[in-house]
Structure formats: C-alpha cells, structure tokens
Amino acid sequence: MPVFVPFERKSHLYGANRRLLISENTIQQILSRIDIVDIVGDFVKLKKRGANYLGLCPFHNEKTPSFTVSPSKEIYKCFGCGRSGNAIGFIMEHEKYSYVEAIRWLAQKYNIEVEETELSPEIVAQRQLAESLHIVNEFAQEYFSHTLFETEEGQAVGLSYFQERGFSEDIIRKFQLGYNPDKRDAFARAALKKGYSIEYLQKTGLVVTRNGEPADNYRGRVIFPVHNQTGKVIGFGARILKSNDRAPKYINTPENQLYVKSKLLYGTYFARQAISQADECLLVEGYTDVISLHQAGIENVVASGGTSLTPDQLRLIKKYTGNLTILYDGDAAGVKAALRGLDLALEEGLNVQLALIPDKEDPDSYVRRIGAGAFRDFIRTHKKDFIFFKLEVSLEEAGNDPKRKSELVNQLAETISRINKTEHFTLQQDYIRQCSEILKIDEQGLVSLVNKHLRERLQKQERTRNPAAAAVLPEAAPATEMPGEAEDGAELLLQDDKQERGLVRVLLEHGHRAWDEHSTVAQHIFEAPLEYDLIDNAVVRRILESYKALVEAGQQPETRFFIYHADPEISSLAVAVLHFPYEVSPNWKDMHEIEVTHRDSVYKQDVSSALNYLLLKKIKRLLNENQQDMEKAATPEEQMSCLQLHRHLKEMEYQITGRLGTVILK
Known part of the structure; x- marks a missing residue:
C-alpha cells in the first residue's frame, strides 16, 4: 500500500x-x-x-x-x-x-525500482518537460565542450580565451566549459540532426527562430554551464568575445522549468562539500571569480551573478553553513552591490561579513596576483561584520548632516530588527549596545526604534494573512525582554534531559533482552513507577509511547525501526543516544590482570541505573517546587503539608540514592 x-x-x-x-x-x-x-x-x-x-x-x-x-x-x-x-x-x-x-x-x-502512485496528467507533463530539458542541456554541454577542445575554431578562439584567463585544462573540464562556433546555426543543425525537438531547444534558450529559421543564440561565445545541486546542467551563461556594442556581454538561459535564477547560485554543486567543511560560504559576483578561486584551491565559493540576493538563494546557502562572507570589488558600485539584499540574510539567521577587494580588482584577478595563501589571509583579516560595515559606510556618507544621520539611525534600526529569531536575541542586544555607543545615542531609544520596525513588519505580515485581525495584533515583545526568562524551572528541565535520553538508550539497546522469567527489559521499564507525562523532552515521550504501543500489541521493535523512523526528530535522537561499543584488546586481561566486564553482561544494572537516575532527577525537581510552595505558604496548615511532602520525597530520594550508591551532598 x-x-x-x-x-x-x-x-x-x-x-x-x-x-x-x-x-x-x-x-x-x-x-x-x-x-x-x-x-x-x-x-x-x-x-x-x-x-x-x-x-x-x-x-x-x-x-x-x-x-x-x-x-x-x-x-x-x-x-x-x-x-x-x-x-x-x-x-x-x-x-x-x-x-x-x-x-x-x-x-x-541497489537497482531497486521506485514504485509511485499514478501522477496527474499535469504532473506527468511537467515531469516529462523537465526530463526533456535535462536531456537537451546535457547534449548541448557535450557539444560545446567538444567544440572547445576538438575543433580548430574552438581551440583558437574559446580555449585561448580561457588560457589567457589563466585557467588550466583540468579546471576547464571540471566546470565543463565550452564554446559555440561563430556560425548562424551550427549548434541548431547538430541538435536537430540528432532528433532534438525545436520546441525544447527554444525553451532552453539555446536556439531562437529568426525569419522562420532556427539560429544559435550563443554563437561566437564561450559557454559556462550552470549545474543544480546534483550536478545536472540546468542552464548556461554565454560570454561574447568580439567587441560588439549592440550585443550584451553575457546572455543567460531564460527562466524555464529547470532554470529559475532567483533560486540558483553558480558553482553550488562544486562548492557544497567545501562550504560544509569550512563552515563558511564565500560569495562572489561572476563565473570567472568562482573558477579562479577553485583553481587556487579555495573551493567554498559560489557566485550570485551580480544581482541582489534572494530569500531562496540565502536558504540555499544556509543548507550548508550559517556563515556568509561576501567578496566584492572595493569601488563605490561594489560597496552598494555588497549591501543589497543583506537585511534578508540577517532575517534568515545568517552571520554575514564582507571583504572588499582592494586596488579596483576582482577576486579573479586578485587571487591570481597574490596567490591562494595571501588571499585566505586577506579574507581572514579584512572581513567585517555586515551591520558595522553598513554603519561605517553610512556614517561616511552622512557626514555632519543631521537629517542624513537621523535617516541612518532609522535604517540601522530596521536592519537590526531583522535579527528576530529567539536564539539570536543576545546578538541583537550586542548590536544595539555597540551601535548606540558608536552613534552616541541613547541605547533605550534605539531599542524602541528596533521594536517599532519589528512591530510594523509583523502587522504588515498579519494584514497580508488576515486583514480582519490586523487591527487587534498584539505588540511585539520589546527587544530588552529575554525570551524564555519567565519559564519556570528551565535550568532543571535542561538537567533532566540527559537522564531522559539515557532511558531511551537502554530501551533501544536492551529492550528485547530478558529481565526475568516473565518479562523483557522493555516490559520492566514500562511497569516502573514512573509517570511519563513528567518527561519534558517531547521526542523522548514520542519514542517511549511508540515503543510501548508496539510492546502492548505483542511486537518487539528493532532498534533500526527508530534509527530509520519517518519522523526525523525520532531518528536523530535514536542515533544520538546509541553508544558505540568500546573495543577491548584480547591481551588486556593477561597483560594487566584486570577482568573486563562486557556491557551486555551488566545490562540489568544499566537499566536500573537509568530508571533510578531519572526518578531521582524528578524527585529533586519536586523537592525544589515544594520548597517554593513552602516559602509561599500563608497558613501553618499549608506549611505542615509542605513539610510532610518534603519528608516523603526525601525518604524516596534516600532509597534511590542507596540503590545507586550515590552520596547526597545537599
């Protein structure tokens, strides 16, 4: 089914x-x-x-x-x-x-056929179109690469251009660069001869129709294939080599089923692993910047194509890292380009820094001039935090003009308000404090301005979603209020988590083993005097409930059931808690005369320990809660009730610690 x-x-x-x-x-x-x-x-x-x-x-x-x-x-x-x-x-x-x-x-x-339910005609048509465009693009890439390396014109014009740029043959082949002959319809004729549909050739942007005849759209240009995250060619960039004032320097694939520019970053396929390993993504403008840096051994780099970053592109970066460093030309245009769209990056939770290339150079020419090592050092020592960089540039532009300074403060507050995720609260507060000092303005005033922008954005979003409810939208929490501050027992909850995860571990590792003649370890755990609604970790509760339901249905779940569970949170927790077995040398006993006990032979102690430690943590939490009730008690009767509960809990605590061999210090 x-x-x-x-x-x-x-x-x-x-x-x-x-x-x-x-x-x-x-x-x-x-x-x-x-x-x-x-x-x-x-x-x-x-x-x-x-x-x-x-x-x-x-x-x-x-x-x-x-x-x-x-x-x-x-x-x-x-x-x-x-x-x-x-x-x-x-x-x-x-x-x-x-x-x-x-x-x-x-x-x-594993050569397993993927079975799917029947798709709608619309989905089938979309899928066929996408597959057809992939096939056409693959043929085009092979044709352009062959033309570059195997034809006289390709070698004399296209290959010589790439070599003049300093590209090696290995890097040219890695990025599958190519060349389209400077003839009216050389590629079109080759594609049509192979049986490719003119309709699909036009959809890819490779061929256009002029005067009723097909013609190459990229003739006389070097070709930069654009790959998706799995390495398939989904489009092309084509650079003209002849001087022609009427023709654009670059032509890109028109948007189609595969190629959506706002969702792409050039070089992602080649950079994805390097970005993850370095935990940093370098963003440049052009194709050649990416290729030159890769050739220099700096592979954690992608290109935006010189346009403002979009939310989809930022989320693509965030798949690999939370750290984005933008490398742009150091001229005025480069500075403005560097600042476009970066408020959105903050909203996505990215840590954004900028390094502007000096001497009117770009990353391509600069890395070739100073070398990879010096280039890395330059980035490390010259990259600046986006907000402080923006503040520095804006202050220089504002000069002593009070009106422009006022506009600057407002723009800065709007930027800081984009940092609105709970986990980045401290970062937001640091920005507010430091920017207030630099601008010599009241910190609380900047807090209010940040909250104003946050409130306005929330109201705008609410109006879009629900116009009728927008009038009663509550105000956003002020930036000075720590999220989660009022949550009772937060520290204790964190302390409990380790014990709760420990219970899941022994259940997954030993649940199938015999506890006694009549029950398994899993049955023993579920019969223990432990109230599972007191367990705070929601994922732990889901695992326990799922395991218990299977046991009560007469089944014995395998560990791999949870390791490969459809719920990614359950799968992640199952993997995280399982122990790797330590390997003990077979010569250990003979050399050191020490008897080593295998974990499998002491699993009952492991299970008892996990249960007792979790019970102990819960009792300690109840003791703390009872102590708070005792301090608030208004009558002698309430105080006596709290004292009796305290004694009962302490007796339970002593019993458990006695079983564990634990000394109570407080």
Missing part, C-alpha cells in the same frame, strides 16, 4: 507543491538492502577496527581519524565534530539531498 513521504522530507525536484508518493514496498526494499559500511565507503576510506570502521570525517578537516561507522547499529558518528546519523542521513548530509532524493539515490545504487 502506498504511503506519503512526510512533506518535510520530500523532494522539491518537481515543484514546491508536489506531494510525491513512494510505496511502502519500495522503502522497505531499500531499508532491507542498506549496508552503511558500503554506503559510507563510497565517500570515505574506511578501515576496520574491531567491530567498527574508522576513517577521516568528510564533514570537517581532520588529520587523525575520528569518524566511526558501526555496522551492527547501522549508524555513524564523528567524535571530532559530533555529526552522526544513519545511512540515509549520511547521504542527505554529504550530498545535501532531500529525503526523497536520498531514497532515489539508494534505489539506484
């Missing part, structure tokens, strides 16, 4: 509104074939170490291997950077795929 892949994990390959149905049979076939060592081994060189495999982490730069794969638990974990997950999660993280894209990748690897 077909099942819906959850919306959050489905592919966007065929449009934002597509709900892709993959059959349960397909998913189960894939899960049954998954070998995490085989899958990870496609990307990481692994060596067997005892029961596990070890290699260099693909997610951060390291020289000593700390990336461990457990075939028995079907999970990986890096003890250097902390990344962990299952086989599907590894493909999603490494290749930056959606869940459905990862499923399709695994299906192709």
